[in-house]
Amino acid sequence: MKKLLVLACIAATVSLTTGSAMADSIKGRLGVTGKIGMLFPSDSDYNNLRIKPDVGFVGGGGLLYGIDDNFAAEIDITRSEFGSEFPLGGNAGDFGVTNVSLGGQYRFAVTSNKLVPYVGLGLDILFSDYDDPFGVSHDVDTTVGVHVSGGVDYFLYRHLALMAEVKGVVAPETDIKWPAGTSGHFDPTSISGTVGVRFFFN
16 A cells, blocks of 8 residues: 555656657766755564654766667665654664666656656666664665656756656565564565755766
8 A cells, every 4th residue: 555655656756747849858968966865764663563754865876878869777875864763652672775777757847948747667776685673784685666656857058957856666575684684574565755966977
């Protein structure tokens, strides 16, 4: 249910960013992106107790290449970190997720050549880690998920644009492990909002 809710939120955001007519093109252009924002993670569990995560920080960047006037390929690498609590209170440990995201964008044409809304879709490889309440590090299995995103680029100049994006990641739960065996399960599903800058080299 929570994963469907994440996708519904993304779909609603995307529907607000569509448009028609003429737009600034990045066809054949390579850009680098830097962004920061907030991450809203899903619940996990540790030693059969539900973990309520805190809102976390996410930051990173990547590359964007314009295939034609509407389609672009992108690769992003972001790192998110957040704490957590048990439902009845008390520190439940800290999580970290490195997301290697491969995907594409469809960029809409709009009346202003400065403002370019887009939607994105792709594959996410998620490398996670967990430190329990006692500071002991646990292995967390790597998992693969998918993402849906929606955002907008605002071009200040031909080579420089500001960006804002909402992104939802859906992925299966993965095991939290230590030498004695599985100690819990981590759910990498999340929704994030970021702002940043894109610089195009050509």
